[in-house]
Amino acid sequence: xxxxxxxxxxxxxxxxxxxxxxxxxxxxxxxxxxxxxxxxxxxxxxxxxxxxxxxxxxxxxxxxxxxxxxxxxxxxxxxxxxxxxxxxxxxxxxxxxxxxxxxxxxxxxxxxxxxxxxxxxxxxxxxxxxxxxxxxxxxxxxxxxxxxxxxxxxxxxxxxxxxxxxxxxxxxxxxxxxxxxxxxxxxxxxxxxxxxxxxxxxxxxxxxxxxxxxxxxxxxxxxxxxxxxxxxxxxxxxxxxxxxxxxxxxxxxxxxxxxxxxxxxxxxxxxxxxxxxxxxxxxxxxxxxxxxxxxxxxxxxxxxxxxxxxxxxxxxxxxxxxxxxxxxxxxxxxxxxxxxxxxxxxxxxxxxxxxxxxxxxxxxxxxxxxxxxxxxxxxxxxx
Amino acid sequence: xxxxxxxxxxxxxxxxxxxxxxxxxxxxxxxxxxxxxxxxxxxxxxxxxxxxxxxxxxxxxxxxxxxxxxxxxxxxxxxxxxxxxxxxxxxxxxxxxxxxxxxxxxxxxxxxxxxxxxxxxxxxxxxxxxxxxxxxxxxxxxxxxxxxxxxxxxxxxxxxxxxxxxxxxxxxxxxxxxxxxxxxxxxxxxxxxxxxxxxxxxxxxxxxxxxxxxxxxxxxxxxxxxxxxxxxxxxxxxxxxxxxxxxxxxxxxxxxxxxxxxxxxxxxxxxxxxxxxxxxxxxxxxxxxxxxxxxxxxxxxxxxxxxxxxxxxxxxxxxxxxxxxxxxxxxxxxxxxxxxxxxxxxxxxxxxxx
Amino acid sequence: xxxxxxxxxxxxxxxxxxxxxxxxxxxxxxxxxxxxxxxxxxxxxxxxxxxxxxxxxxxxxxxxxxxxxxxxxxxxxxxxxxxxxxxxxxxxxxxxxxxxxxxxxxxxxxxxxxxxxxxxxxxxxxxxxxxxxxxx
Numbered sequence: 047x048x049x050x051x052x053x054x055x056x057x058x059x060x061x062x063x064x065x066x067x068x069x070x071x072x073x074x075x076x077x078x079x080x081x082x083x084x085x086x087x088x089x090x091x092x093x094x095x096x097x098x099x100x101x102x103x104x105x106x107x108x109x110x111x112x113x114x115x116x117x118x119x120x121x122x123x124x125x126x127x128x129x130x131x132x133x134x135x136x137x138x139x140x141x142x143x144x145x146x147x148x149x150x151x152x153x154x155x156x157x158x159x160x161x162x163x164x165x166x167x168x169x170x171x172x173x174x175x176x177x178x179x180x181x182x183x184x185x186x187x188x189x190x191x192x193x194x195x196x197x198x199x200x201x202x203x204x205x206x207x208x209x210x211x212x213x214x215x216x217x218x219x220x221x222x223x224x225x226x227x228x229x230x231x232x233x234x235x236x237x238x239x240x241x242x243x244x245x246x247x248x249x250x251x252x253x254x255x256x257x258x259x260x261x262x263x264x265x266x267x268x269x270x271x272x273x274x275x276x277x278x279x280x281x282x283x284x285x286x287x288x289x290x291x292x293x294x295x296x297x298x299x300x301x302x303x304x305x306x307x308x309x310x311x312x313x314x315x316x317x318x319x320x321x322x323x324x325x326x327x328x329x330x331x332x333x334x335x336x337x338x339x340x341x342x343x344x345x346x347x348x349x350x351x352x353x354x355x356x357x358x359x360x361x362x363x364x365x366x367x368x369x370x371x372x373x374x375x376x377x378x379x380x381x382x383x384x385x386x387x388x389x390x391x392x393x394x395x396x397x398x399x400x401x402x403x404x405x406x407x408x409x410x411x412x413x414x415x416x417x418x419x420x421x422x423x424x425x426x427x428x429x
Numbered sequence: 430x431x432x433x434x435x436x437x438x439x440x441x442x443x444x445x446x447x448x449x450x451x452x453x454x455x456x457x458x459x460x461x462x463x464x465x466x467x468x469x470x471x472x473x474x475x476x477x478x479x480x481x482x483x484x485x486x487x488x489x490x491x492x493x494x495x496x497x498x499x500x501x502x503x504x505x506x507x508x509x510x511x512x513x514x515x516x517x518x519x520x521x522x523x524x525x526x527x528x529x530x531x532x533x534x535x536x537x538x539x540x541x542x543x544x545x546x547x548x549x550x551x552x553x554x555x556x557x558x559x560x561x562x563x564x565x566x567x568x569x570x571x572x573x574x575x576x577x578x579x580x581x582x583x584x585x586x587x588x589x590x591x592x593x594x595x596x597x598x599x600x601x602x603x604x605x606x607x608x609x610x611x612x613x614x615x616x617x618x619x620x621x622x623x624x625x626x627x628x629x630x631x632x633x634x635x636x637x638x639x640x641x642x643x644x645x646x647x648x649x650x651x652x653x654x655x656x657x658x659x660x661x662x663x664x665x666x667x668x669x670x671x672x673x674x675x676x677x678x679x680x681x682x683x684x685x686x687x688x689x690x691x692x693x694x695x696x697x698x699x700x701x702x703x704x705x706x707x708x709x710x711x712x713x714x715x716x717x718x719x720x721x722x723x724x725x726x727x728x729x730x731x732x733x734x735x736x737x738x739x740x741x742x743x744x745x746x747x748x749x750x751x752x753x754x755x756x757x758x759x760x761x762x763x764x765x766x767x768x769x770x771x772x773x774x775x776x777x778x779x780x781x782x783x
Numbered sequence: 784x785x786x787x788x789x790x791x792x793x794x795x796x797x798x799x800x801x802x803x804x805x806x807x808x809x810x811x812x813x814x815x816x817x818x819x820x821x822x823x824x825x826x827x828x829x830x831x832x833x834x835x836x837x838x839x840x841x842x843x844x845x846x847x848x849x850x851x852x853x854x855x856x857x858x859x860x861x862x863x864x865x866x867x868x869x870x871x872x873x874x875x876x877x878x879x880x881x882x883x884x885x886x887x888x889x890x891x892x893x894x895x896x897x898x899x900x901x902x903x904x905x906x907x908x909x910x911x912x913x914x915x916x917x918x919x
């Protein structure tokens with residue numbers, strides 16, 4: 047297998063994009079990434095998307111987007127793994143290039159959640175859960191995360207207020223990211239008064255319904271080594287767990303996060319202490335906590351304490367959600383995993399906006415989580 | 430003509446079970462909403478039971494039947510008939526009985542059917558089960574009377590229309606806790622009370638409800654049963670009548686020569702309301718909970734339209750073994766959570782959304 | 784109308800029919816075709832008794848469309864006595880009274896009604912154990 051690098055980045059702002067369709071969003075991101083890469087030829091396209099069929103009545107995105115982006119005829123396929131679709135698409139692109147079968151691959155994550163009214167969206171999102179035993183008996187996607195949060199609060203005896211630090215940090219960083227959906231700060235007071243979604247999860251624990259697309263161009267490392275825009279993908283590893291939460295002995299430990307991060311550390315030859323920043327999957331505050339613990343960034347039960355001491359702030363020991371995370375930048379589901387890796391790459395390329403540029407980034411990590419932790423992709427980038 | 434009904438093979442009750450939902454709506458609260466509290470001195474009962482938003486005749490029947498099975502201690506698949514008597518079957522077309530048969534593990538070797546005869550559908554189901562077991566067609570049969578009765582908002586009936594029911598497993602007399610001595614059914618065409626197809630709420634046939642309906646039919650059924658069995662009121666240890674309110678069964682008992690003492694254990698209407706097809710049979714389960722071997726019990730239902738089924742049961746030794754094998758009726762009766770009219774209106778779909 | 788699903792799952796929804804591995808004895812709900820512990824394909828139906836304790840719970844305020852009229856309602860993860868854990872709605876309980884560790888028992892209730900014309904789906908929910916002293 048050969049080493050691979052990212053040489054092109056493209057993204058649309060994360061918004062409620064009433065005026066753009068799935069294909070327009072995807073083409074914008076892909077075109078920008080190709081331009082950034084300085085390339086005109088593409089061999090393969092992997093599209094990360096979850097709900098185009100359910101919400102826009104459009105599947106078969108590979109061929110559609112390849113055609114509209116001007117690459118009709120190339121290998122192209124949609125990759126679906128719920129909220130981890132984006133990360134899974136990147137993994138496929140990385141494998142394709144690493145194997146030697148493909149020289150230039152694109153991973154495009156795209157999602158359009160605002161195509162139908164909200165009730166379809168929440169029904170669509172719930173398809174990430176077990177349809178027969180979770181969704182069809184009344185569980186929303188937030189409810190599954192709430193079950194984890196409630197148990198976590200019980201096991202580690204932590205008050206709900208302690209979780210506020212993650213959305214507050216995410217919003218604070220998002221202020222400086224022009225592509226973020228929420229470019230404003232929130233306060234503990236607002237957090238306390240936020241509307242309940244699935245208790246203990248409230249609106250400010252939850253990432254927003256949003257639209258967007260992000261694209262990465264992946265090529266063999268040896269061809270671009272030393273180039274300013276080249277970022278090495280030192281690891282991109284995936285693991286899975288039971289789809290339903292009930293079948294996990296410990297609902298407050300993301301086994302797939304542990305597995306995929308351990309694989310990634312091992313492939314990259316690093317440990318959690320070497321990571322300079324972490325684009326984590328903060329779809330809900332509790333997921334931030336569980337992800338940090340499973341990846342070895344803090345002991346089980348200690349994360350909130352660390353977080354409230356400033357450990358994960360932009361100037362802390364391990365900055366997280368540096369561009370706003372899912373909470374601040376927004377969570378265009380199938381695109382999220384690509385945004386995370388793109389943001390980590392921007393940090394390495396020193397292209398982040400001034401206030402949120404982390405200095406001297408050697409290793410940046412991104413973790414994309416699907417469902418309530420059933421599919422997890424951990425990616426480590428380096429200069 | 431032999432007017433009494435007796436099966437060829439002696440039949441009795443092997444197991445019985447009750448169910449009453451947790452929620453209660455007081456008559457005072459209904460009065461507050463519709464009568465400004467001005468009829469507080471002549472309310473028909475204290476309170477009625479209200480089914481939770483996820484309950485209906487099928488779910489209540491399931492719990493009552495599970496209680497009956499706990500007492501019967503037989504394998505469910507030996508039951509060969511499931512008869513559900515109710516005027517509030519959740520489906521107009523599709524039997525409640527098949528859901529029960531599947532849930533309880535009675536399927537597929539069984540007949541299943543829904544019966545409707547206003548408030549006497551429950552005893553009608555018992556008659557059918559008695560016939561099935563008594564003829565030898567079935568070893569055991571399950572009979573239920575369950576309702577989630579609906580009263581038109583503001584109507585006098587709204588004070589009492591309640592939810593609950595009881596289940597009985599009928600089987601060979603030698604295994605029974607209560608053995609049937611005989612039964613008698615009396616029916617005439619009397620339009621005292623009815624609900625047409627597609628209507629949510631029933632109508633009263635003027636003043637037919639009392640004398641020509643309730644009193645005439647129960648009197649005829651009970652008197653004939655006692656005559657044919659050569660029994661007097663004081664031969665019974667307890668008596669249960671259909672109980673649409675407190676007044677009617679009390680008056681009926683008095684007219685027929687029964688004492689309030691004989692009536693009291695089975696008179697639940699003040700606490701749970703009129704559970705329609707469940708009314709007399711639910712009272713009967715409360716009596717069975719307290720019955721002692723050798724007791725004789727009279728059960729007489731009334732259903733509008735109209736008719737009455739009267740039964741005489743003699744309690745056998747097995748009763749003492751089975752009484753505590755499942756929750757007792759008064760435990761359900763005492764489990765009460767008061768709700769206000771607003772919750773009742775929401776749960777019972779009295780508020781039209783479109 | 785997801786009638787095929789409802790029909791196919793009815794014994795699971797009505798009677799908590801899970802599976803038991805004939806090789807290693809492990810009990811699963813939902814039932815599995817392959818044992819997740821020993822990979823054996825020798826699985827037999829196994830009816831769970833429906834008693835357990837709450838492992839975690841949440842009160843749902845924003846529900847998927849078909850459950851919209853029921854909010855707020857509570858769902859829980861329940862550790863069943865036999866060892867399996869199940870996801871289910873709670874019923875007959877004030878959401879404020881729910882706590883982790885609370886003993887609960889299975890009842891059959893309406894899960895949802897598919898509009899005015901569609902089927903009514905019945906299935907397991909859990910409630911606080913009603914009578915610890917049945918019969919007394």
